[in-house]
Amino acid sequence: MGQFLSSVPPQVRRLSVVLVLLLAAYFAARRVLIPPTFGDRGHYRAAAVDSIEKLPIHYAGREACAMCHPQVVARKAASYHRGVACEVCHGPAVAHTTDPMGHKPPAPRDRTFCPTCHAYNPARPTGFPQIDPVQHNPVAPCVTCHNAHDPTPPHPPESCAACHGSIARTKAVSPHAQLACTECHTADSRHGQSPRAFLPTKPATRDFCGRCHATGAAAPAHLPNARPPKVDMATHGERYVCWQCHYPHFPEGR
């Protein structure tokens, strides 16, 4: 050993001391600067994942509600609101599950909350139930007619205008004001309950309009004084169906 050391040139010996010191300084700096769990699972502090996992939960999830409120949950599960979690309307409920009496979740009953989802907005998907909060039973809180846990109205809408208000208002100022909706449409009685499952009929042919508007057609039996304008069905727009030019709910409009 001593022979080997003495055979190493003195400058190499001194340089290797410096090298060892530099290496020691490098590893010491690594140890000080890199946090303890860094690199355990990747290029990050593994302890950070553990601390994120321990963050408090605020939304309990819909299963938590069913344990104490089975009747409400069962009723909602059979209604149109079956997909709507309890905490959508009642807010985060973990505090309520740990201290049921101390933390009562709010139950919004005023007219401002339901329109969050059900106010008319053209960007909402077609078929989603929407109302105009200004015209739909003004002032009355939604809960007077609708149970939020089973929101189907207690009785189906009685007039067409309840849902098709804009059509009804347009028709009311048109020459067709005297005609009932059933003059041209036949609606299954279940259309009021399930609008999309039971669609009303629509006229399909030119001859349907011709029953009143063809030359020589008689006035409708229940409107003997009506004088509907007559056209010759053979020459008047014979290549088209009537509603391509005339809007039936407001025939002389535009």
Added chain:
Amino acid sequence: MTDDARAAEGAAARPASEIDRRSFVGACVAAAAPLLLTAAHQGAAPDTAKAGAEGGAAAADTAAQAAVAGAPRYDPRQHYYGMGVDVDKCIGCGRCAVACKEENNVPRDPHHFRTWVERYILHDDADATVDSPNGGIDGFPAAVDEKGVLRSFFVPKLCNHCANPPCVQVCPVGATFSTEDGVVLVDESYCIGCRYCIQACPYGARFLHPVSKTAQKCTFCYHRVVQGLVPACVEVCPTSARIFGEVHRPSSPLTRFRRFNAIQVLKPALNTEPKVFYANLDGQVR
């Protein structure tokens, strides 16, 4: 040359202030000594801490096993999460943004969101208007002039948890990272607040927390997911427009969602490989 001349020459070559090699090396060692000592101290401390933690973990393990007969601990390597968003189902109620703020204690001001809802209005002149007043929390005012509008719809947005995340790539300190279960997280106690990740995110999904001055973003509600719950936004979505699940597991609701819908991702040309999958997405959405 005389001795005096030689001495004078030597003095000129070697100034009086120069230190010799021996004292230089000595000074180096003296300078390095505190660092070495600190390192030795630090090296010793984590060892004891680790031993303590291992003992605690072992005790917790046995306790947990005694309690629930060996319920498996959460293993991130068994999971790989993603989310599906059905644009045709979104009604723009903004409940997801509300729930996210409640669950994750996001600042309640209208500038900081981990998830938000955008409304797209496409005009017949190939122009698109995008707005998101308060993230959609307070609803969207109905467009006054509907003339020339082709269609309009809502698009919920959030962090896409890219498999190839630009934000992670640019973080200079390793404070943002992809976990083994495919979630991109931020280590808040390690973030230096340089905002580089906020610049790098092509989806605008990150923000600087106004108080802590660290980057924040959607975590897929990681603290809920590890307990078997779904993220808060998925929990409260009233129309099930959001689907949460595993990307690679055949029995996952997300797999079903991806099979039964034509799937698109946002900005596919950037090769970020997002794990938020959109169904019925209009080509105009960015």
